[in-house]
Amino acid sequence: MREDVEAWGEKQQQEIEILQKNEAYRKEFLQNLAHEFKTPIFAIQGYVDTLLGGAIEDETVSRKFLEKAAKNTTRLVNLVSDLDEISRLESGEQLLYKQPFIIQDLILESFDSLTIKTQAKNIQGSIKKGCETPITVFADKEKIKQVLLNLIENASKYGKIDGQIIASVYRTDEHHVLVEISDDGIGIEEEHLPRIFERFYRTDAARSRDKGGTGLGLAICKHIVEAHGETIHVRSTPDVGTTIGFTLPTKRD
Template identity: 50%
Template sequence: MKLYKLSPRNVALIDTLFITLVFIAAYIIISLIWFDLTTEPLLISLPFVFVANFFIIRYSFNHIIFDRIKLIYKVIGRFPNPKEKKKKSVNPLETIQEVVYQWSEDKNKEIKELKRMAAYRREFLGNVSHELKTPIFNIQGYVSTLLDGGLEDDKINRKFLAKTEKSIERLINIVNDLESISKLESGEVKLKANVFNLYELVEEVVDFLEMKAKKSNTKITIKPKLPVPFIVKANKEAIREVLINLVDNAIKYGDKHNNIVKIKLYDMDEKILTEVTDNGVGISQEYLPRIFERFFRTDRGRSRDQGGSGLGLAIVKHIIEAHRQTITARSNIGEGTTFSFTLQKV
């Protein structure tokens, strides 16, 4: 009899028949040697012996032996179906090789990820030290100039004190932004959702940045032109920060002579899509995937001249993702850049 035909029921039946035959033989031997027993007790007890043995053996086989066999087959990755007509052979060595190979592949992936994270951490620390070093060295230079006699000259001391104040503000901005992004990444900041009109918030942000836009000869347009209720559920102040960052970047990095910043809102049934577009130099496809990384700059010198902590887009990304929404960037050199993000529509 083949192994796959030995089901728990068949095994229990065979074992029960064997035990019953042993019971009959024992009864006959006892009656012949020690006692003169009649066949009536044997015939009465025989069905009970058979049924009791069958269920006891079947239960034991099911819950003790057969479960152990299934566990063994699961460990090696295969368990043959008792009803299969053709039993497929299992090579334990091949199964072990497959398991070891898969384990090795998983560990290699983990090692590569750890190396990537270590490289990212080194780059991040290098960027942090560089960003902090610049204003600190500036402050040191300004203070040294003042101490070397510039303090007595009203024109020089006012100029250098103003520059010192600007460098200190930049340091404060970097520290505040680092604290904000750290809290967002750790989940320490819980963004409470409000229901508000996104169109009205966009108008407020444009009004807030109006003077900066005028100084840089930037025109900001909102579409649709007529006020339309785009009602969303999100943290209003966090989304305000997102819009200020995106529009401020569009003003700073747009065309120096005729900059146009376009803000467009789209009703996407369940979501509201917001786009902020500039007509600046654009971002190379090489750098675009890294645009939301902390301190990442496509042009370090030009970006630093524009001010900022280098953490704005990273914070924006974390805020949008904290709302379980998406933000993307698309750009081509010489064609400007568009940032798009979604919010839950009410």
């Protein structure tokens, strides 16, 4: 009898702890959200007020201020569409449209879409030697492209000038491949590794460099990969580089 009561008490305590954690998480989430919105909104407000206050009469100044206001507007739009994407993925209402495609082709296409960003830092993107033999995967092509774009964008954003991004593809067993995107950039301190897939989580290095991100990219990647029933993981060494890998099915399930 006493054991039963104690077991019950312990279970209640555990449930309370879970609820408290969720509550803390919700608060942190709202704080982050408010913070992410505040920065561009205050910037836009500042530029518009200054224009209305007279700066509009000066053509060069007014053009510059309008460009800055437009840039911050784009940032807000991106933020809202990322949040929208994440909430649709989380609610599970987003369906996957799976089809067979060659993963190496999608990787090359993703490198191509980001050449403006990689060329700006003279970073070379390529597929690792020995990984070129085409492998057909069975997945949602559009969504996997988004994963690849987010990973390659990070690799270049947190990569060194004149650096390299290398994609590798390995068959792990009869039904799976492992896709890895590696860079030789700033890397991630070990203490941050368990948290980088959380919404809004950014390392101090990323914040201080102000690369203009919101910390939603990897959270979206994780959702997409897990929606396929697969996994995503990270290995990183500060000042050496980062590798993010995820698995994909090769066969219709």
